Amino acid sequence: xxxxxxxxxxxxxxxxxxxxxxxxxxxxxxxxxxxxxxxxxxxxxxxxxxxxxxxxxxxxxxxxxxxxxxxxxxxxxxxxxxxxxxxxxxxxxxxxxxxxxxxxxxxxxxxxxxxxxxxxxxxxxxxxxxxxxxxxxxxxxxxxxxxxxxxxxxxxxxxxxxxxxxxxxxxxxxxxxxxxxxxxxxxxxxxxxxxxxxxxxxxxxxxxxxxxxxxxxxxxxxxxxxxxxxxxxxxxxxxxxxxxxxxxxxxxxxxxxxxxxxxxxxxxxxxxxxxxxxxxxxxxxxxxxxxxxxxxxxxxxxxxxxxxxxxxxxxxxxxxxxxxxxxxxxxxxxxxxxxxxxxxxxxxxxxxxxxxxxxxxxxxxxxxxxxxxxxxxxxxxxxxxxxxxxxxxxxxxxxxxxxxxxxxxxxxxxxxxxxxxxxxxxxxxxxxxxxxxxxxxxxxxxxxxxxxxxxxxx
Amino acid sequence: xxxxxxxxxxxxxxxxxxxxxxxxxxxxxxxxxxxxxxxxxxxxxxxxxxxxxxxxxxxxxxxxxxxxxxxxxxxxxxxxxxxxxxxxxxxxxxxxxxxxxxxxxxxxxxxxxxxxxxxxxxxxxxxxxxxxxxxxxxxxxxxxxxxxxxxxxxxxxxxxxxxxxxxxxxxxxxxxxxxxxxxxxxxxxxxxxxxxxxxxxxxxxxxxxxxxxxxxxxxxxxxxxxxxxxxxxxxxxxxxxxxxxxxxxxxxxxxxxxxxxxxxxxxxxxxxxxxxxxxxxxxxxxxxxxxxxxxxxxxxxxxxxxxxxxxxxxxxxxxxxxxxxxxxxxxxxxxxxxxxxxxxxxxxxxxxxxxxxxxxxxxxxxxxxxxxxxxxxxxxxxxxxxxxxxxxxxxxxxxxxxxxxxxxxxxxxxxxxxxxxxxxxxxxxxxxxxxxxxxxxxxxxxxxxxxxxxxxxx
Numbered sequence: 075x076x077x078x079x080x081x082x083x084x085x086x087x088x089x090x091x092x093x094x095x096x097x098x099x100x101x102x103x104x105x106x107x108x109x110x111x112x113x114x115x116x117x118x119x120x121x122x123x124x125x126x127x128x129x130x131x132x133x134x135x136x137x138x139x140x141x142x143x144x145x146x147x148x149x150x151x152x153x154x155x156x157x158x159x160x161x162x163x164x165x166x167x168x169x170x171x172x173x174x175x176x177x178x179x180x181x182x183x184x185x186x187x188x189x190x191x192x193x194x195x196x197x198x199x200x201x202x203x204x205x206x207x208x209x210x211x212x213x214x215x216x217x218x219x220x221x222x223x224x225x226x227x228x229x230x231x232x233x234x235x236x237x238x239x240x241x242x243x244x245x246x247x248x249x250x251x252x253x254x255x256x257x258x259x260x261x262x263x264x265x266x267x268x269x270x271x272x273x274x275x276x277x278x279x280x281x282x283x284x285x286x287x288x289x290x291x292x293x294x295x296x297x298x299x300x301x302x303x304x305x306x307x308x309x310x311x312x313x314x315x316x317x318x319x320x321x322x323x324x325x326x327x328x329x330x331x332x333x334x335x336x337x338x339x340x341x342x343x344x345x346x347x348x349x350x351x352x353x354x355x356x357x358x359x360x361x362x363x364x365x366x367x368x369x370x371x372x373x374x375x376x377x378x379x380x381x382x383x384x385x386x387x388x389x390x391x392x393x394x395x396x397x398x399x400x401x402x403x404x405x406x407x408x409x410x411x412x413x414x415x416x417x418x419x420x421x422x423x424x425x426x427x428x429x430x431x432x433x434x435x436x437x438x439x440x441x442x443x444x445x446x447x448x449x450x451x452x453x454x455x456x457x458x459x460x461x462x463x464x465x466x467x468x469x470x471x472x473x474x475x476x477x478x479x480x481x482x483x484x485x486x487x488x489x490x491x492x493x494x495x496x497x498x499x500x501x502x503x504x505x506x507x508x509x510x511x512x513x514x515x516x517x518x519x520x521x522x523x524x525x526x527x528x529x530x531x532x
Numbered sequence: 533x534x535x536x537x538x539x540x541x542x543x544x545x546x547x548x549x550x551x552x553x554x555x556x557x558x559x560x561x562x563x564x565x566x567x568x569x570x571x572x573x574x575x576x577x578x579x580x581x582x583x584x585x586x587x588x589x590x591x592x593x594x595x596x597x598x599x600x601x602x603x604x605x606x607x608x609x610x611x612x613x614x615x616x617x618x619x620x621x622x623x624x625x626x627x628x629x630x631x632x633x634x635x636x637x638x639x640x641x642x643x644x645x646x647x648x649x650x651x652x653x654x655x656x657x658x659x660x661x662x663x664x665x666x667x668x669x670x671x672x673x674x675x676x677x678x679x680x681x682x683x684x685x686x687x688x689x690x691x692x693x694x695x696x697x698x699x700x701x702x703x704x705x706x707x708x709x710x711x712x713x714x715x716x717x718x719x720x721x722x723x724x725x726x727x728x729x730x731x732x733x734x735x736x737x738x739x740x741x742x743x744x745x746x747x748x749x750x751x752x753x754x755x756x757x758x759x760x761x762x763x764x765x766x767x768x769x770x771x772x773x774x775x776x777x778x779x780x781x782x783x784x785x786x787x788x789x790x791x792x793x794x795x796x797x798x799x800x801x802x803x804x805x806x807x808x809x810x811x812x813x814x815x816x817x818x819x820x821x822x823x824x825x826x827x828x829x830x831x832x833x834x835x836x837x838x839x840x841x842x843x844x845x846x847x848x849x850x851x852x853x854x855x856x857x858x859x860x861x862x863x864x865x866x867x868x869x870x871x872x873x874x875x876x877x878x879x880x881x882x883x884x885x886x887x888x889x890x891x892x893x894x895x896x897x898x899x900x901x902x903x904x905x906x907x908x909x910x911x912x913x914x915x916x917x918x919x920x921x922x923x924x925x926x927x928x929x930x931x932x933x934x935x936x937x938x939x940x941x942x943x944x945x946x947x948x949x950x951x952x953x954x955x956x957x958x959x960x961x962x963x964x965x966x967x968x969x970x971x972x973x974x975x976x977x978x979x980x981x982x983x984x985x986x987x988x989x990x
Contacts, residue, residue: 094889098912182934188923190933197945198915278945299757299946320968327970431552453963454556457656465646465966474971475648475962476640476984487655487736488757489947492962504933504950505911508923510778512785513932526934 082269085226085259086276089199092256093224097196101173103252107219108169112162114247115212118239119158125239126152126208133232142232145334149206150232161209164479168216171478174496175222181529185522188508189529194500196222198278201270203228203292205284208236214283215244215258217481221499226270226277228261230284238262271296279499281482286400301494303485305435306336307400308467311411311426311452313443314347314419318355320464321442325356325406327466328440330363334402336483337438337460337470341397341407343426349376349410357408361385365404368392372410397433423448427455434458436485438470459485459492540727543684543717544734547657550714551682555654559631561710565677566627570620572705573670576697577616583697584610584666591690600690603792607664608690619667622937626674629936632954633680641985643974646966652958654680656736659728661686661750663742666694672741673702673716675939679957684728684735686719688742696720729754737957739940744858759952761943763893764794765858766925769869769884769910771901772805772877776813778922779900783814783864785924786898788821792860794941795896795918795928799855799865801884807834807868815866819843823862826850830868855891881906885913892916894943896928896950917943917950 080088096104115122133150136142152158180192200223204210211227218225229237241260248255261270270277271292280300282292289304310328312321328339344353349372357367357377368390369377378386396407409429413421430439440462441452449463460470470493472480477495484490490498516522538546554562573580591608594600610616638650658681662668669685676683687695699718706713719728728735729750738758740750747762768786770779786797802811807830815825815835826848827835836844854865867887871879888897898920899910907921918928928951930938935953942948948956974980 094885094913094915097915098909184927184932184934188927193911195912293755297751297755299944317968323968323970327972331970331972427552449965451556453651453961453965454653455552457552457555458961460962460964463963463965464968465964466970468971469642469646469964469966469969470962471971474642474974474982476642476982486757487959489959491959501945501947501949503911503916504918504928505921506918506923506927507907507911507921508927510775510781510922511927512781512789512924513926513929514785514789516932524932524934 082266082273085261086199086270086273088256089224089226089259090276092254093196093198095254096219096224096257097198097222099222099252101175104219104222105169107248107251107253108165108216110247110251111212111215111244112165112169114243115162115165115240118243122236122239122243123153123158125235126150128235129208129233136232146206146232150208150236152208152236157209161212164209164213165216168213168220168479171220171496174220174500178531179502181531183525183527183529184506185511185516185525188506188511191505191507192502193505195503197499197501198223199276200225200499201228201277201280201298202226203267203280203282203284203288205230205288206232207283208233208240210283211237211240211260212244213479214281217479217496217499218258219253221496223499224257226259226261228267228270234262268295271298274298283482299486299489301484301486301490301498302482303336303435303437305400305485306338306437306483307341307398307433307435308337308339308437309341309343309430309434309439310339310467311343311430311439311441312345312348312352313423313441313445313448314345315444315448316348316352316442317444317464318352321352322356322359324440324442324464324466326359326363328468329360329365329406330404331466331468333404335468337467338402339406339440339467340399340401341409341433343409343411343429344373345422345426346372346410346412349373350380353377353408354380357381358385360406361388363404365406366390367406367408368396369408370410372412373408397429400435419448420451423451427452430456430458437483438462438467440465440467459483540724540731543719544657544728544731546714547682547684547717548734550712551654551656553712554677554682554715555656555680557680557710559633562677562680563627565706565709565711566623566674568705568709569670569673569702570623570627572701573620573623573698576701580694580697580701581611581616583693584608586693587666587691594690604664604690608666608694610666610694615667619670622667622671623674626671626678626937629678629954632678632958636989637960639987639989641983641987642964643969643980643983646964646969647987649963649965650960651963653961655957655959656681657734658683658957659686659735659738659756660684661725661738661740661742661746663688663746664690665741666691666698668741669695669698669718670702671937672739675937675954675957676716677711679954681957682715684717684719686725686728692720726753729756732756741940757944757947759942759944759948759956760940761794761893761895763858763943764796764895764941765799765856765891765893766795766797766895767799767801767888767892767897768797768925769801769888769897769899770803770806770810771881771899771903771906772803773902773906774806774810774900775902775922776810779810780814780817782898782900782922782924784817784821786926787818787823787864788862789924789926791862793926795925796860797864797898797925798857798859799867799891801867801869801887802831803880803884804830804868804870807831808838811835811866812838815839816843818864819846821862823864824848825864825866826854827866828868830870831866855887858893877906878909881909885910889913889915895941896920896925898923898925917941
């Protein structure tokens with residue numbers, strides 16, 4: 075790992091060259107490097123926490139002057155209980171994940187002595203841009219090394235001292251390992267992001283880790299593929315036959331578990347026949363916990379007639395814009411799904427799905443219903459990375475999915491979608507091994523015939 | 533299928549809505565649509581070939597005026613022996629491919645009654661831009677329907693009449709099927725490509741089928757992911773221990789089998805110790821068949837001393853630019869790989885790999901060697917979609933790989949790489965099905981524990 079002030083083009087080129095060496099290191103060498111990083115960070119604990127305290131005191135001043143939010147302060151603080159330990163444990167967790175490289179995912183006998191294999195390999199060079207959280211450096215360096223990718227890391231200015239201290243420790247560790255120096259480069263030059271985003275010849279994937287604004291800026295500023303999501307506008311649709319008690323529990327978790335998270339629910343769609351049976355308890359509990367409810371007229375009218383006056387008074391009117399807003403705070407938009415008279419049950423589902431496909435950010439959308447066939451229809455029809463049935467939208471998470479650690483959550487339609495684990499940092503190559511076969515020998519009426527026999531994979 | 537002159541935004545929006553209906557059609561409905569298209573084209577053969585003849589006569593005039601190349605003429609002509617039959621057979625071949633949709637590729641018990649499934653699904657909306665080949669319409673319409681993707685097709689102006697005739701037949705066929713009308717839209721408006729390339733909200737993937745210039749233009753003009761390759765600068769490296777007879781056969785096939793193809797070899801790297809033993813026969817046969825050889829000084833000096841005078845006289849000097857040129861014609865650049873004195877055998881291999889990683893278009897590169905370990909090292913180290921051992925670069929092809937039909941060959945580093953079959957038109961979604969579980973119940977010292985048990989897939 076090197077702290078560099080080279081030009082963006084030099085950085086990208088060095089990363090590209092180093093990526094080729096890192097790509098062919100055996101698993102043991104990559105795991106040894108993670109052990110060395112873990113050990114080195116342990117030893118440097120005091121100096122890193124001191125550096126972090128310096129970042130923090132500058133940030134507190136900036137916050138007092140109103141130039142920095144309290145949430146950034148919180149994210150910056152490596153001294154919070156458990157945070158340091160989690161950072162170190164995270165490196166060992168990544169080490170212990172299954173090796174994503176070298177897996178053969180397809181093997182075909184094209185002809186006698188001519189074998190095709192599809193083999194998992196690293197993507198190449200990653201550019202990771204993050205903001206205040208200093209522990210992301212260690213986490214991402216570990217993920218990159220484990221997956222055989224070179225990485226260029228650019229941190230936010232609030233965490234400069236922490237960033238330097240952590241990267242010095244990582245850098246010292248790597249000099250004792252087989253991982254090439256330029257495989258992990260920490261960029262400390264200011265205002266270099268725009269130039270790095272132009273290096274599409276050498277950088278293969280950009281991963282922004284931070285605010286929606288950062289992700290939007292990155293997506294709008296580069297031709298390099300970007301893995302991530304700018305928005306998390308998630309929906310829950312309550313069908314008329316949903317279990318009322320589950321609905322309450324799931325809504326409380328999805329909306330109030332961590333309102334600032336991308337997998338929190340923002341819009342509740344509710345079947346007209348569930349207005350009286352389901353909505354009052356949900357609304358009552360959400361209001362009690364300080365959540366604002368922005369209701370369409372049908373849901374508001376219904377709640378006005380069922381809630382006590384002190385709660386009714388809190389209800390707000392929804393405007394169209396609310397259904398396109400990621401509140402990231404304790405606010406829930408509510409919309410009634412009203413099928414025309416005499417329409418069959420499928421019509422309400424179709425209306426809910428149509429609203430979701432038009433307004434969702436395609437991150438996570440859920441249905442609550444006791445009907446398996448309605449749920450399957452919803453899961454097939456909603457065009458989102460995560461489609462849930464009778465569970466909280468907050469389940470959309472790499473750790474909860476069992477992926478170990480998470481690179482991010484992607485709302486892209488290609489490559490990797492939803493919570494992305496190590497697999498999302500890999501691609502494949504096709505190896506064909508023969509003994510002199512040539513294309514002109516095959517095909518036509520007189521040529522050799524292809525065997526195309528699927529072979530078992532060891 | 534509809535022939536449309538709507539605005540680009542309307543076209544993209546209609547495709548997006550239709551894609552949701554197409555995505556959930558069962559396999560039988562999608563296959564029935566392919567049967568209907570096949571039948572309809574059979575019946576319309578005469579009118580389509582007549583329309584094609586009109587395109588052709590205009591094109592012949594344009595060619596006489598020097599405004600159109602002979603190769604475009606050739607690609608335009610549906611009346612060439614076998615072309616019509618191949619187009620029709622291609623539709624049935626696509627129909628008979630395994631259904632790429634609905635496959636469960638991961639199934640995990642997150643906790644009792646809480647199951648995660650990763651399910652293959654269509655990407656959404658494809659924009660396919662192609663040039664002269666009118667049969668591509670039928671081919672791509674079949675691939676899109678089979679994979680459940682809506683498609684917007686924009687053809688080149690040379691094939692306008694053929695395009696209209698084929699699409700009228702397809703359109704008539706589809707009205708009798710469950711495939712929604714707007715799922716396949718044929719855009720006939722002129723100069724609409726630039727506007728379509730801006731519709732990144734509704735179009736998920738662009739597939740350009742045509743010249744390098746078209747692909748480069750598309751890649752430079754959109755934020756939508758592009759599947760394809762602009763260049764095919766392929767290498768063959770002959771190691772000192774390669775079988776000489778195989779080398780000759782593979783070089784002739786790779787260079788002269790079809791020089792205009794993207795998988796033809798453009799640069800031969802040859803180990804210094806193979807100059808006398810291998811190169812003279814290869815060079816002699818290539819020269820005999822009209823291939824130009826652009827040699828570095830070491831290979832030229834060696835050939836001058838071994839070839840007869842009439843052939844020696846044909847040798848040309850390579851300039852640096854030749855090693856970065858996709859000739860697409862019977863020209864081969866030759867470069868000697870010279871390891872320093874006393875260097876071990878691995879050094880030559882490293883030099884060859886370094887040249888390839890620096891100059892290749894990352895499409896297809898091959899090594900000829902009798903050593904399995906050298907070959908494996910080459911295949912691991914070369915960062916290209918296809919890495920071959922002892923076989924022709926021309927093997928890089930979806931049909932030859934056994935993928936049935938081919939969407940294109942991708943040099944992207946994410947999503948799909950190398951020859952792309954139906955799988956490349958698919959992505960996945962995560963379905964989680966539970967019975968009221970919420971995220972706040974898990975984790976911490978008192979919370980429930982995740983089971984994360986990998987389940988078998990039916």
